Amino acid sequence: MMETARQVFEGIKVAEFAAVAAGPAIGKHMADHGACVVHVESHERPDGFRLNYPPYKDNKYGLNRAGSFAICNNNKYDVTIDLKAKEGVDRALELIEWADVVIENFTPGTIKKLGIGYEEMKRVNPRIILFSTCNQGQTGPHANHPGFGSHLSSLCGFTYVTGYPDRLPCILGPYVDFIAVGYGVIAVTAALEHRRRTGEGQWIDLAQYETGVQFMIPALLEYGTNHRVVEREGNRHPFAVPHNTYRCKGDDRWCAISVFNDEEWKALCECMGREELISDPRFKTIPARKKHEDDVDREVGNWTAQLTAEEVFKKLQENGVKAGIVQTLADLFADPQLKHRGFWTPLDHPEIGRCHAEGPPFALSKTPFKIDRPAPMIGEHNELVFKTFLTAGKKEKD
Amino acid sequence: MEEKVKLLKDCRVLDFTNETAFLCGKILGDLGADVVKVEKPGGDESRNLGSFFQDIPHPEKNLYWFSYNHNKRGITLNIETETGREILRKLVENTDIVLETFAPGYLEKSGLGYAALSEINPKLVMTSVTPFGQSGPYKDYKGSDLVLTAMSGLMSSLGDRDKPPIRTTLPQSYMWIGMHAAMGTLMAYYHRGRTGEGQHVDVSGQAGVIWALNHSPSFYDLNKEVPRREGSYITGRSITGAIFRAVYPCQDGYVTFVIYGGPAGKRTNRRLVEWMDSKGMAPDDLKNKDWDKFDIAAVAQEEVDRIEDACMKFFTTVTKKEFFEHVLENDMLGYPVATAKEILEDEQLKARGLWREVEHEGLGTKITYPAFSTVFSSIACDFWRRAPLIGEHNREVYGEIGLNDSDILRLKRANVI
Numbered sequence: 174m175m176e177t178a179r180q181v182f183e184g185i186k187v188a189e190f191a192a193v194a195a196g197p198a199i200g201k202h203m204a205d206h207g208a209c210v211v212h213v214e215s216h217e218r219p220d221g222f223r224l225n226y227p228p229y230k231d232n233k234y235g236l237n238r239a240g241s242f243a244i245c246n247n248n249k250y251d252v253t254i255d256l257k258a259k260e261g262v263d264r265a266l267e268l269i270e271w272a273d274v275v276i277e278n279f280t281p282g283t284i285k286k287l288g289i290g291y292e293e294m295k296r297v298n299p300r301i302i303l304f305s306t307c308n309q310g311q312t313g314p315h316a317n318h319p320g321f322g323s324h325l326s327s328l329c330g331f332t333y334v335t336g337y338p339d340r341l342p343c344i345l346g347p348y349v350d351f352i353a354v355g356y357g358v359i360a361v362t363a364a365l366e367h368r369r370r371t372g373e374g375q376w377i378d379l380a381q382y383e384t385g386v387q388f389m390i391p392a393l394l395e396y397g398t399n400h401r402v403v404e405r406e407g408n409r410h411p412f413a414v415p416h417n418t419y420r421c422k423g424d425d426r427w428c429a430i431s432v433f434n435d436e437e438w439k440a441l442c443e444c445m446g447r448e449e450l451i452s453d454p455r456f457k458t459i460p461a462r463k464k465h466e467d468d469v470d471r472e473v474g475n476w477t478a479q480l481t482a483e484e485v486f487k488k489l490q491e492n493g494v495k496a497g498i499v500q501t502l503a504d505l506f507a508d509p510q511l512k513h514r515g516f517w518t519p520l521d522h523p524e525i526g527r528c529h530a531e532g533p534p535f536a537l538s539k540t541p542f543k544i545d546r547p548a549p550m551i552g553e554h555n556e557l558v559f560k561t562f563l564t565a566g567k568k569e570k571d
Numbered sequence: 572m573e574e575k576v577k578l579l580k581d582c583r584v585l586d587f588t589n590e591t592a593f594l595c596g597k598i599l600g601d602l603g604a605d606v607v608k609v610e611k612p613g614g615d616e617s618r619n620l621g622s623f624f625q626d627i628p629h630p631e632k633n634l635y636w637f638s639y640n641h642n643k644r645g646i647t648l649n650i651e652t653e654t655g656r657e658i659l660r661k662l663v664e665n666t667d668i669v670l671e672t673f674a675p676g677y678l679e680k681s682g683l684g685y686a687a688l689s690e691i692n693p694k695l696v697m698t699s700v701t702p703f704g705q706s707g708p709y710k711d712y713k714g715s716d717l718v719l720t721a722m723s724g725l726m727s728s729l730g731d732r733d734k735p736p737i738r739t740t741l742p743q744s745y746m747w748i749g750m751h752a753a754m755g756t757l758m759a760y761y762h763r764g765r766t767g768e769g770q771h772v773d774v775s776g777q778a779g780v781i782w783a784l785n786h787s788p789s790f791y792d793l794n795k796e797v798p799r800r801e802g803s804y805i806t807g808r809s810i811t812g813a814i815f816r817a818v819y820p821c822q823d824g825y826v827t828f829v830i831y832g833g834p835a836g837k838r839t840n841r842r843l844v845e846w847m848d849s850k851g852m853a854p855d856d857l858k859n860k861d862w863d864k865f866d867i868a869a870v871a872q873e874e875v876d877r878i879e880d881a882c883m884k885f886f887t888t889v890t891k892k893e894f895f896e897h898v899l900e901n902d903m904l905g906y907p908v909a910t911a912k913e914i915l916e917d918e919q920l921k922a923r924g925l926w927r928e929v930e931h932e933g934l935g936t937k938i939t940y941p942a943f944s945t946v947f948s949s950i951a952c953d954f955w956r957r958a959p960l961i962g963e964h965n966r967e968v969y970g971e972i973g974l975n976d977s978d979i980l981r982l983k984r985a986n987v988i
Contacts, residue, residue, distance in 0.1 A: 181762045194785055206758065225832050225868050228790045232810045234868065240789025310946070315919040318899055319835050320906065322785070323805060323817055327827035328906035330914055332818060335729060335739045341803045342825055342908055343729055344817035345739070347785050355750040355782070360945045362757045363602055367578050367950055369764055375949040383925060386914060387594075387944050388746040390638035391621060396911035397939045398624050398634065403911060406740045407730075408717065411622075416717060418726070418735040425799070427736055429721035490712040497718035499736045501727045502791035502798065505781065508722075513707035516778055529792050534748075534778035535755030536704070538685075539770040540762055 180207025181540050185365065186566070188272040189213060189249070190256075190265070190289070192220040194322070194350045195306050195381060196278035197245040199357040203274075204248035205533060205542040211250045211268060211558050212549065217257070219551055230525045236551050237524040243548040247520060247530040251549030252558045262288045264559070270297040271566040273368075274361055276304045280319055281311045291376050300374040302364045306357055310380030322347025322381070329385030330392060336405045352388055353381035414462035415441075415469045418499055419477040421485060427499035428477055428485040438462065440492045445476040522547035575951035577603030582760065585609060585662060586643060587671040590617040591714070591776060592700040593639035594749025595756060596670055600642025601944060601952050602757075604668075607968055608643040612986050614961040624934055630961065631933060637958045639749070641929075641940065645959025646968045647988045654987045656681060661972050663688050667763075668756060669697045675705045685771040694769040696759045700752050704775035714776050716742035723780030728787070731802040744780045751779040805829055813872040816879045818908060819886040825908035826886055826894045830878055832867025839903040840865065840878075846897060847885050854881050915939065927954045962988065 182203050187210040189200045197212060197220070204210040214220045222242035230238040252268075255261040266289060269275055275294060277284055284290050284305075294301045305311055308320040326332055326348040336343040360377045368374055386393070392403040410416040410431070418427045432438050435458070442450045450456050450472060455465040462469050477485050482498040489496035498504060506517060506529070514536065517529040530544045579599060584606040586596035600606040614630045621635035630636075649655040660683075663669065669688060671678065678684045678699075685697045699705055702714025703722075720726045720738040730737040755772040763769055781788075790796040790807055798806045803818035808831075817829045830840060841862045847853035857878065886894070891907035898905045907913065914920065920941075927942040942954040965988055969979055982988045 181758045202754075221833060222786070225866075226786075227807055227810050227868055228793050228796065229810065230793045232794060234810070240793040241786035244786050244789045244792075309919050310923055313919045313922040315899060317902075319902065320904055321829075321831070323829060324827050324904055324906045327818070327825075327908045328914075328917075330909050330911060331739060331741075331743075332827060332908045333825070333910050334741045336737065336802070337731070337734065340731060341818050341820065343731070343737070343800075343802050344805055344827070345729065346787070346805060348783060351782050351785050352746075352750070355747075355754055356944050358754050359598060359750075359757055360947065362754070362761050363578055363950055364947065366757075366761045366764060367576070369761070371576075371949075373949060375947055377948070378946040379944075380923070380946075383920070383923070383941070384944050386920070386925070386941050387750075388743060389741065389911065389914065390941065391635050392741050392911040393915060393941070394634040394638055394938060395622055396915060398936075399622065399626060403741050408735070408737050409740075410717075413715075418717075418721065418737070420735070427721075429717045429726070431715040431717040433715070490709075493713065495713045495715040495718050497714075497721035499721045499726050500724045502724055502784075502788055503795070505724045505788065506791060510703050510707045510709040510775075510777065511781075514704055514775060514778065516781070525793060528789075531781070531788060532778075533755065534751040534775055534782055535698075536773040536775075537755065537759055537762075537770055538773070539768060540759075 179540060180543065181537065182206045182208035185209070185274065186272045187211065187274045187276060188268045190275065190277040190279070190284065192278065193222050193226070194245055194347065195353050195357070196276045198351065198354040199304070199361065200249060200276055201245050201247060202354070202358045202533060203361070205544055206540070207543070209250070210248070211252055211554070212246055213252055213254050213265070213268070214551065215253050215255045216551070217255055223551065235524060240525070240528070243522060243525060243528055244531060246548035247544055248546045249549055250554035250558050251551060252555050253552035256287045256289070265289050266293065266297050267563055269294050269301060271563050272298070272301065274302045274304060274365070278306045281307055281316045295374070300368060300372060302361065302368060302374045302377070304357065304361050304364070304377045304379070306353055306379040306381060308380070309382050311378040322350035325349045325381055325385065329382060330389045331385070334392065334403050334405045337407045338404055342405060349381050349385040353379060353384045356384040356387070412459055412463065414459065414466050415473050417470055419474045421477050421480055421482040423481060426482045428482040429497040429499055430473060430489065431495045433495070434459070437494050441489065441494050444488050444492050444494065445473070447472065447476070518544040520544070520547040523550065575947065575949055578950045579604035582667045583607070583665060584668040584670060585666050587669065587673070588700060589615070589672045590620055590635065591745045592670065592672050592749045592752050594746055595698065595700070595752035597639050597642055598750065598753035598944070599668070599756065600955065603951060606643040607964070608640055608645045608959060609648050610645065610961060612647045612649050612988060637938065640958035642955050643959060644964035644968060645962065646965050647962040649987050650681060650683065652985070652987050654982065654985065656683060658987070659683060660691055663691050663695065666692065667694070667696065668760060669695060670700070670752070670756070671698070672700045675701055675710045689769055692769070694763055694767060696756060696763055696769050696772065698752055698756045698772040698774060700748060700774040700776065702776040704778070705773045716744045719744040719776050719780050722777045723783065725780055725783050728798055728800050730800040732800060736800055743783070744776065747783050748774065748776045748779040751782065809868055809870050811869060811871050813870055813875045815875060816882070819883060821886045821894060822888065822890045824891050826891060826905065827908055828882060828886065828905040830867070830875060831904060832865060835904055836867060837862040837865060839905065842901045842903050843882070847881065850888065852881070852885050852888070857881055929954060929957050931957055933960065
C-alpha cells in the first residue's frame with residue numbers, strides 16, 4: 174500500500190545523541206523535511222554549541238542564547254538524559270526503541286561504553302538505523318583520535334590550497350563538518366530506502382575525513398598521475414583571465430569577475446567602455462591575457478573602483494560575463510535571489526528573539542521543506558517526548 | 572557476514588550535467604545506480620577543463636572528468652536534433668532520475684522540461700542544477716566557481732586582510748553543489764518509493780555553497796556582526812572578538828593547531844605545554860597556567876597572543892610527521908596541513924581500505940581513487956567502473972531501446988549520437 178506523505182521524512186523518528194554541527198545539522202535537514210527529531214543532551218553535558226561557542230545573542234552568554242546551536246537545531250524537540258546514570262541509559266534505550274534512526278557523533282566506542290552500543294540498540298529495536306559520524310571513522314589505527322572541523326580541514330588538504338603562494342595558507346574554519354553533513358543526509362536516506370525495501374536496519378560508519386577526501390579527488394589524481402602537488406594560487410586560474418576579485422566603491426567592498434573566452438572578454442571590455450582593449454595585442458588571446466595578467470587586473474580594477482560591487486555584478490551579468498559580489502553575511506540576508514527562494518525563514522525564539530533558520534539548497538516541487546519552530550531550549554520537551562511520544566509509540570507497536 | 576547490496580541497482584539515471592554537478596550522478600553511482608552520462612557527439616566541453624594525464628591535453632585524458640564521472644556509463648546524444656529528442660523521450664520511459672544543468676527554460680523550449688518528461692514517465696524524479704535556481708531575479712545569471720564562492724558568502728571570510736578575498740585554488744563550489752544535488756535527488760527518490768510520486772528538484776548553486784559557511788550566518792543574524800577575512804586565523808570563538816591562529820609554519824611545511832577551550836581543548840593545551848617543556852621551550856606563564864579556568868569564549872586577544880607566540884617558536888622546531896605522531900599519541904587536537912601526497916600516504920585511510928587502483932586500459936596505466944565516501948553495514952558504496960570514454964556505451968544503452976548497429980551508424984552519421 175502506498176503512503177501519502179506530504180514531506181519526505183514524514184513519520185520518520187530520529188533520536189540524536191549528537192552535539193555541535195556534524196551530527197545535529199543532519200537531523201536539522203531531516204526535521205526541515207518532516208522528520209520528528211529529538212535532540213538529546215544533558216544538564217551535566219549540554220551541547221558544545223550551547224556551552225562554549227559564540228555567537229550568543231547580544232554577546233550575553235546563556236545556554237539558550239547560542240546562535241550556532243539555533244542554526245543547527247530548528248524544528249527539533251530537546252530532552253535531557255544523563256547517560257552516566259542507570260536510569261538515563263534505560264530512558265535512552267526507550268527513545269532508541271521509539272526511533273527509526275539514531276544519529277551519534279561521540280568518539281568511537283563511547284556509546285558502547287555508555288551501554289547504548291549498536292548491539293544494545295538492536296536488542297530493543299532490531300530495525301534501527303544507527304548513523305555514526307566521527308573524525309577518522311569507527312575502525313583503523315587513528316579511529317579514536319578526536320578533532321574538530323577546522324583541524325580536519327587541514328588534514329584533508331583544503332588549507333594547503335587556500336591562500337597566496339608566498340604567504341601562510343588560510344584556514345577555512347570547520348569546513349569539512351558540513352561536507353560530512355551532506356554525505357550524512359545522503360547516507361541516512363539511503364539506509365531508509367534500504368529499510369523500506371528490505372525491512373532491515375544497519376550501522377553507518379561515516380568518517381568525516383573520508384567525505385572531505387571526496388572533494389579533493391582532482392588533486393589526488395594530479396599527484397597520483399603527474400606527481401605534482403596542487404599549490405595555492407590566490408584567485409589565479411590556469412586559463413581564465415581575468416579571474417580575480419576587484420575592489421569596488423565602499424568600505425572593503427569587492428566584486429568577482431571570471432572570463433573564460435574571447436567572447437566574454439569582448440563583452441567585459443565593452444561594459445568597461447574600453448573597446449580598444451579588445452584588439453590590444455597584450456590581451457587579444459587567452460595566452461596573451463594570461464601572460465599580461467597583472468595588466469589585465471590593473472585595467473579591470475581601475476574600472477571596478479569607480480562602481481559599487483552591485484553595479485559591476487548587474488552590468489556584467491546582464492551582458493553575459495560571469496561576475497559576482499563578494500557577499501558578506503549582511504549581503505546574504507538581503508540577497509533578493511535568496512529571498513525569492515525563501516532561504517531564510519524568520520523564527521521567534523523565546524530568549525534570542527527574532528532569528529532565521531537556513532533552508533535547504535534545493536526546492537522539492539511536491540514535498541517542500543517546512544520550518545516553523547525555533548531551536549528548542551535545553552530540556553524543553555522532556556515531558557512531551559517521554560510521556561506523549563514514547564507512550565504513543567508503544568501503543569503503535571502493540 | 573552477508574554480502575552488501577547495491578542499493579540503487581534498479582535505478583536508472585540519465586545524467587545531462589556539466590562540470591558544475593558531475594558529483595551528483597557519481598554519488599548515485601557509488602550507491603549502485605546505473606548512471607548514464609550523456610554527452611554531445613564528440614564529447615563534453617568539460618573534458619577540456621582542468622589538468623590532464625601526463626599533461627597531454629586530450630578529451631580522454633582529463634583528470635577532472637575521471638574524478639567525478641566514474642561509476643557512470645557514457646553515451647552521446649544531440650538533443651538539438653528532433654531525432655535526438657525522440658531518443659531522449661524513449662530513454663525517459665525507462666528512466667527513474669534525470670539530472671541536468673541547462674540554463675533555466677532551455678529544456679522547456681525543446682519540449683523536454685519536467686512537465687513534458689513527467690507526462691511520459693509520471694514517476695520521474697528530475698533534478699535541475701543552475702547557478703541561482705530555476706526562478707527569481709538572478710535565474711538567468713551565469714556562474715563559475717569564483718562567482719559562486721563570492722555570491723555564497725564563503726569568499727568574504729577567505730584571504731588575508733590586506734589582500735583581496737580569494738577562493739580555494741582547487742575549485743570547491745561544484746563539489747558542494749553536486750553533493751547537495753545528490754541529497755535532494757535521493758530524498759525525492761525515497762519519497763517516490765514511499766508514495767509513487769515523482770517530482771522536480773530545483774537546486775541553487777549559490778544556496779548549495781552557502782552551506783559551506785557552517786554556523787557563521789548566526790553571527791550576523793543574532794548580533795549583526797560581519798566576520799572578515801583573517802588569513803590563517805579563526806574568528807568568532809571569543810565574545811571579546813579575539814582571533815586565534817590556526818596555521819603555524821613548522822620545519823617542513825605547516826601545522827594546524829588552535830588554542831581551544833572545552834575538555835579536549837584544555838587537555839590539548841596542557842599537553843602542548845608539557846611537550847614544549849620537555850624541550851625546554853615552555854615559558855613560565857604557560858607552565859603555571861590553570862587551564863581548567865581558561866575560558867575560550869571570554870579570553871582577550873592579549874592573552875591569546877602571548878600563548879601563540881610560544882607556540883610559533885615551538886612549532887618551527889618540529890616536522891609535520893613529528894607533530895602528527897605526537898597529537899595522535901597524546902590525544903591532542905591538531906593536524907598537519909596536508910597535501911595530496913600525504914593524504915595518499917595516510918596510515919588511517921590505507922587501513923580503512925579507501926584506495927582503489929583502477930585500470931585505464933586506454934592509458935596503459937592504473938590510477939588510484941578513493942573507493943567510497945561512507946561505510947555501510949548493508950549497502951555497498953564503492954568504485955564500480957572508471958569514467959566512460961566518449962560514446963563508450965552507445966551500443967549497450969541504445970541496444971536496450973531496440974537500436975541495432977546499423978541504426979547507431981546511421982545516427983552517428985547524422986550527428987545525432
